Amino acid sequence: MIKYKLVCKHCxxxxxxxxxxxxxxxxLKKQKFLTCYICNSLNIEKTLMSPSVIKTKNKKQKKxxxxxxxxxxFIKKNFDYVGENFAYEARLIHYKDKKVSKGIYxxxxxxxxxxxxxxxxxxxxxPWIKSGNN
Numbered sequence: 802m803i804k805y806k807l808v809c810k811h812c813x814x815x816x817x818x819x820x821x822x823x824x825x826x827x828x829l830k831k832q833k834f835l836t837c838y839i840c841n842s843l844n845i846e847k848t849l850m851s852p853s854v855i856k857t858k859n860k861k862q863k864k865x866x867x868x869x870x871x872x873x874x875f876i877k878k879n880f881d882y883v884g885e886n887f888a889y890e891a892r893l894i895h896y897k898d899k900k901v902s903k904g905i906y907x908x909x910x911x912x913x914x915x916x917x918x919x920x921x922x923x924x925x926x927x928p929w930i931k932s933g934n935n
Contacts, residue, residue, distance in 0.1 A: 802821060803819070803821075803822060803826070804817055804818070804820075805820065805847045805848075806848045806849070807835070807845050807847060807848065808846055808847075808848050809837035809840060809844060809845055810844040810845070811837065811840050812840040814837050814838075814840070815848070816837075816838070830845070838911040838914075839914075839918065866930060869928055869930050872927065873929065873930070876906050876927075879903060879904070880904045880905055880906045881903045881904070882905075883905045884907045885907065885908050887905065887906070887908055887913075888909050888913040888916070888917060890905050890907070891905065892917075895920070895922045
């Protein structure tokens with residue numbers, strides 16, 4: 802297995818993907834099966850990527866995990882959790898001009914996220930670490 806960092810040349814979205822080999826990547830690209838999950842563009846390219854060889858958490862990783870935990874605590878305190886209903890609730894707020902005192906957070910599929918963005922509903926995807934990993 803090989804992991805590549807990919808970039809969409811259309812919307813500049815950067816994401817990772819796993820392939821069984823470099824030949825598999827080339828095959829999928831040639832067959833136009835590689836698309837951006839944000840804008841659906843086929844203009845996807847590999848970027849430079851360093852191998853992940855870290856066996857233990859270093860200071861930088863711990864600092865990042867701590868910062869993400871702080872963001873999560875802030876979000877849980879100041880936003881309403883809507884779970885799997887995020888796309889539905891976001892549309893209610895956007896289209897019904899529903900007045901809310903708090904923002905919302907929850908889970909959404911890549912497809913739903915793409916659809917929300919296409920509809921002009923501003924969303925933000927953030928990393929989320931389960932509390933058992935902190």
